Amino acid sequence: MTKYISSTINHFILSIGLLIMVVPIWIIFASSTHSSLFINTNGLQFFLGDNFIENYSRVLFKQSGFFNEITALKMFFNSFVMATGIATLSVITSLMAAYGLVYFKVKYATIIFWVIFITLLVPLELRIMPSYIVMSKLNLVNTFAGLILPISASAIATFFFRQFYKSIPDELLEAAKLDGTNSLRFFIDFLIPLSKTMIAAVFIFMFVFGYNQYLWPLIMTTSEQYWTVVMGLKTMYGSISDRFAFVIMSMIPPVIIIIFLQKLFIQGIFQNK
Amino acid sequence: MKKVQFKSNYSQYFFLAPQLLILLIFLYWPIIQTFKDAFTMQDAFGFGSQFAGFDNFLFIFSDPSYFTAFKFTIIYSFVITLITGSIGLLLAVQANKVMHGKSTYKTLLIWPYAIAPAVVGVMANYFFSERYGLLHHLFNNLWGFNWYENVFDAYIYVIIAGSWKQISANFIFFLAGLQAIQKTVIEASIIDCKSNIRRFWTITFPLLMPTTFFLIIINITYAFFDTFGIIDTTTIGAPGSETKTLVYKAYIDGFKGLDLGSAGAQSIMMMIIVLVITIFQFRYIEGKIHYN
Numbered sequence: 001m002t003k004y005i006s007s008t009i010n011h012f013i014l015s016i017g018l019l020i021m022v023v024p025i026w027i028i029f030a031s032s033t034h035s036s037l038f039i040n041t042n043g044l045q046f047f048l049g050d051n052f053i054e055n056y057s058r059v060l061f062k063q064s065g066f067f068n069e070i071t072a073l074k075m076f077f078n079s080f081v082m083a084t085g086i087a088t089l090s091v092i093t094s095l096m097a098a099y100g101l102v103y104f105k106v107k108y109a110t111i112i113f114w115v116i117f118i119t120l121l122v123p124l125e126l127r128i129m130p131s132y133i134v135m136s137k138l139n140l141v142n143t144f145a146g147l148i149l150p151i152s153a154s155a156i157a158t159f160f161f162r163q164f165y166k167s168i169p170d171e172l173l174e175a176a177k178l179d180g181t182n183s184l185r186f187f188i189d190f191l192i193p194l195s196k197t198m199i200a201a202v203f204i205f206m207f208v209f210g211y212n213q214y215l216w217p218l219i220m221t222t223s224e225q226y227w228t229v230v231m232g233l234k235t236m237y238g239s240i241s242d243r244f245a246f247v248i249m250s251m252i253p254p255v256i257i258i259i260f261l262q263k264l265f266i267q268g269i270f271q272n273k
Numbered sequence: 274m275k276k277v278q279f280k281s282n283y284s285q286y287f288f289l290a291p292q293l294l295i296l297l298i299f300l301y302w303p304i305i306q307t308f309k310d311a312f313t314m315q316d317a318f319g320f321g322s323q324f325a326g327f328d329n330f331l332f333i334f335s336d337p338s339y340f341t342a343f344k345f346t347i348i349y350s351f352v353i354t355l356i357t358g359s360i361g362l363l364l365a366v367q368a369n370k371v372m373h374g375k376s377t378y379k380t381l382l383i384w385p386y387a388i389a390p391a392v393v394g395v396m397a398n399y400f401f402s403e404r405y406g407l408l409h410h411l412f413n414n415l416w417g418f419n420w421y422e423n424v425f426d427a428y429i430y431v432i433i434a435g436s437w438k439q440i441s442a443n444f445i446f447f448l449a450g451l452q453a454i455q456k457t458v459i460e461a462s463i464i465d466c467k468s469n470i471r472r473f474w475t476i477t478f479p480l481l482m483p484t485t486f487f488l489i490i491i492n493i494t495y496a497f498f499d500t501f502g503i504i505d506t507t508t509i510g511a512p513g514s515e516t517k518t519l520v521y522k523a524y525i526d527g528f529k530g531l532d533l534g535s536a537g538a539q540s541i542m543m544m545i546i547v548l549v550i551t552i553f554q555f556r557y558i559e560g561k562i563h564y565n
Contacts, residue, residue: 014364100289173275247395254387
């Protein structure tokens, strides 16, 4: 009996938690399926309307933005290029750098270690203005390289890979050395296959991180051709139901990734703890 | 490092080069520029600049709006950490206990973690708008809510917008922390102590201490940096500049006000704050805080 009561209390508290986390998104979604006229006269909606297809296809394909030069579809494309670029570049460079730090006798190893890891103290938000000036000196404003490179300049992934490599037994390298394996072969044939889970977790993390960037694309894109989804949200003009539909669409890619790959993601985080 | 390593004259640099190159160009160059800015004074028309010593730092310390931003950032980090930590812990404890529907609860509670702060801000905008806003109506009926004139109301607005998605992050890590506690410890404690609540505070919570410290750091970093997108899509610092975080103020002064010297000095002050936080973080990661 007491067991039954306590389990009811558990479910009750969890349901309140669910209400707090899910209802706001549901209200925006339900409202996005009504016409703007209806929303303007009746406010936010709890129930679905009939304008779902009409609203969503209008947002995806209609030219919008300040100068009406870009569609939401193009913004999604830009966001994907940016997020994939950031995730790929940081996984590759960090995987290599961590390998160089852990598996080699390096001259000035301590200096190189600090040159890499002290950068963790300086998130992009702290160097936003000088970064913009550097990018315009390099002629990288309004390019994908300009959106991707400064955000890939991060040692977080290197830190994770370094911790992971340190946990791999020394015997592996000893055995490989007896077989006469060189450093590049060892990296490609042994370490990369072993790090698969970590690579996937870091890739997911960096992809969502890149997709969700707001301030940097806001500063780096004066041309609407390079607008991304998350920054476009604030600047996009249109009717109220257009904006609701765009908010809902903007959260779909990262949410799907996290829901389907949550096990992998959490595993990756906790391998390092 | 490893006891067994490769010995080579050049191949280690082949592996280190790509990252070092990107860091040097896109991180060290701007940082050096930040230090240069912080110690130079530019004239109002941008024609010339001269070495200014610590003048920019003295200027921000004598600027009352810097302290307003400082105060708000501290309050904001504290309240967000407290709210999201306690709700996250409460939900994680319940989710860890239930027999049925565990994975459904987990999936639905983890989900908002992936949403960008700026998107959350835009959503909060609708709930706090005078025209459609459900929360605006609710609070208005309770005490006459008006966030663009009333500082307390603006705080409520940005705190709700800022906390919502972070509850998910706290929930994920607390749940993982709870699942890592060994079953035998819990079973043994059931024999010694019948009260559920006392058992939680004397056995389970101390075992969660490392997770709690880790999350405090995560939440503070979030409140400092990631809330930029939330502030910029909700209050923009309103009523006056009472809801500007330090990061937001540095951006406005540097990018909108074109005062590079002040923005540089503010960035360096924040680097010092992050340095202090990171030292704590390293203490945790190196395992100096141990309870199990």
